[in-house]
Amino acid sequence: MVHRVAVLALDRVVPFDLGIPARVFGAATDADGGPLYEVVTCAIGGGTVRTSADFSIAVDRDERALAEADTVVVATQEPEGALRDDGVLPDDVLAALRAVPEATRIVSICTGSFVLAAAGLLDGRPATTHWMQAERFRRLFPRVTLDPDVLFVDDGRVLTSAGGAAGVDLCLHMIRRDHGSAVANAAARRCVVPPWRDGGQAQFIEQPAPQHATATTAPTREWALERLHQPLALADLAAHGRMSVRTFTRRFRAEVGVSPAQWIIQQRVDRARSLLETSDLPVETIAHEAGFGSAAGLRQHLQAAIGVAPLAYRRTFRGAPADTAA
Incomplete structure (x- = not known):
């Protein structure tokens, strides 16, 4: 029927x-x-x-x-x-x-x-x-x-x-x-649409870093964005901001809404997403460019953030993947 x-x-x-x-x-x-x-x-x-x-x-x-x-x-x-x-x-x-x-x-x-x-x-x-x-x-x-x-x-x-x-x-x-x-x-x-996207997959939401004209940690955030591929310890961020770790963490959270570590992960995920969408770089290379160190690290963080693996994300935006590393 x-x-x-x-x-x-x-x-x-x-x-x-x-x-x-x-x-x-x-x-x-x-x-x-x-x-x-x-x-x-x-x-x-x-x-x-x-x-x-x-x-x-x-x-x-x-x-x-x-x-x-x-x-x-x-x-x-x-x-x-x-x-x-x-x-x-x-x-x-x-x-x-x-x-x-x-x-x-x-x-x-x-x-x-x-x-x-x-x-x-x-x-x-x-x-x-x-x-x-x-x-x-x-x-x-x-x-x-x-x-x-x-x-x-x-x-x-x-x-x-x-x-x-x-x-x-x-x-x-x-x-x-x-x-x-x-x-x-x-x-x-x-x-002519993808046959399956899990309902639990995250919506693709733009989440830019909040802008604060008087934010005292803004220069450090700009500095960090240029160095996402490098190790970024909390002590390094605080030193750049010329504050103690405790003061920097408190002001950062007040201005951005999350901890420095959480913000760094968000920016690295966003960087990886951009590269997956717009480049043919291998997943391993993207992982290093975004600061995750390895394809396994990128896969773990991307899965936690939006619910999909790197190659699945790339296929959604760009068609067939350029490599076979998931």
């Missing part, structure tokens, strides 16, 4: 993300080439829906499609679109979601998690959302166990993803859960 997926388009829906379920689920077929999913789009009351872009879309089906679906997907919308500032849904959206049968699988892509949370569907559950919206999400929905560092969360009946690309990963995960890896991998090939 074909699995019916209903995608809910709300006010200020993001067009790219709205199309993800139809594209990915539509690529899943059985051994004879028959479709395994039917994807329909619906809107509250049907009709025209504003998007986050400079156009609107016409949606033929209304919210009754939600009650007839096996899986309901709430597409990404601009955070100020479907919710009021206090995180409350309009009555018609809330009623439509509460009418979804309890056996129906419910999914959100990116900020669609705000809609599920506002409807009470994430209370007491683990969930994720786009990392840029994490603080607002926590403030509005303290009953949700938010993990903003992962690509998606599968909590059985309710599943949530981070950004739009993570929505692709989540759809492939659901296909894999429904029909196995062979079907999911074939769908990924048709969509």
